Amino acid sequence: MELLGNLALGLSVAGSLAGLGYCLLGVTLGTLVGVLPGIGTMATLAMLLPITYHLEPNYALIMLAGIYYGAAYGGSTASILLNLPGTATSAVTGIDGYPMSRKGQAGVALFMTAIASFVGSMFGVVLLSLFSVPLARVALQFGPQEYFSLMFLGLIAAALIGSGRSIRSLAAVTLGLALGLVGLDLNSGVARFAFGMPELFDGLSLVAVAIGLFGLPEIIANAGRIINTPPEAKTISFRSMLPSREQWRRSRMPMVRGSGIGAFFGALPGTGGVVATFISYATEKKLSRHPEEFGKGAIEGIAAPEAANNSAVQAAFIPTLSLGIPGDPVMAIMLGVMMVHGILPGPNVIAGNPDLFWGLVMSFVIGNIFLLVLNLPLIGIWVKILSIPYHLLFPVIVAFVCIGIYSVNFQVMDLYVLLFFGFLGWGMKSLNFEVAPLLLGFVLGPMMEENFRRALIVSNGEVSTFLTRPISGVIMVVSLAIIAWFVVAGLRHVAGRGRRTSENQNA
Structure with a gap:
């Protein structure tokens, strides 16, 4: 009964006129950006952050969440029709989606994408509704030691799991932690690394840092792109979208398995949709009776990764809203919006702001229904947008970015911060450094420092308190085990490469 009452409360927020409007705006913008190759979800969220600062926190999060899962759906349209994945996660869908399109089954592929996306989203929403509240109640028993250990584990996992450049990711995390030190010290009130500039007393602007790291490098990289032959919009009738009975049968279990895999990896820090889609695709290819069809238009290769x-995407909100610990940069931005509105992330969010939490949960249901109803008729429009020359788009994007950044604090310093991190992000990507761990380190750094100091005050300066408390100790052991495993794997790789080199020289 308590759950039904909470869902009714959430429906009163998400089902209001304003809630429906911002949800519709979010999923529409997200789908639009997901279709466009080269911009990405993170860049769009960062660019639209200034708008949300002037909204109520309930509607700000509803709109940003709509952009997030709308982009996750929209990226598949360009991937299937044109083999141009709009987001990293949609690249897997194109492996079988584009061959189906070439065979004249683009409508079936797009229809199955919509259905699988809806099934996966609803599965994630159910888990979010069932497990966030119990997890938050357990988290209320956590002390600063447990929070520090959890954040430490999140940063280690974000830097190492699912990344092929572990050392560089760790370096990016460290740089992010260092940048989080800028501003007034929490305890003494002394300015740190502000260089006498009052504009830096509150720290670096999250909006400027996020747009600089994710938005400007993409704009710079795509500014010179020229499309000589704009793609033509394809006319797809509703009748051509309906899958056959055999395609329905082959898609049911892949959607179920894909939803389970996605929920598991989405709730883990540092992995998320990219890892989940690749693993679900590999799983279906392993289990399939016809693995030779994968890569040539297998319907399972669309249903599983999309689910x-x-x-x-939905499961990633579980640790973010119940523990206050973001698992990826998108969740870090969500926490940043909450802090800007004066809401302290953590387990008290669900108890102290039930309208915000349950309104967000119900907006997921409404938003995914919007996606299902809106996007099938709008496929032709999304494809036409791809024909707009990018050299006409990017000056407008840059102008709106600068206006948005300045409108947050009305400080010219924020534009300099934007410019600095834009070149930093471009340089990091050019040198194959991960930028996402840097943002996670920047957001979590101040919270880690605060909990680290509290833990030392409570324990009279005993560092061993992070290991002697049971939950904190287990988390720290897991973190150290992950580090040790990657160090050993790296040493084995180097030793094996040296052995092969010596064998080749002797031969």
């Missing part, structure tokens, strides 16, 4: 991707 996994959207389930992971």
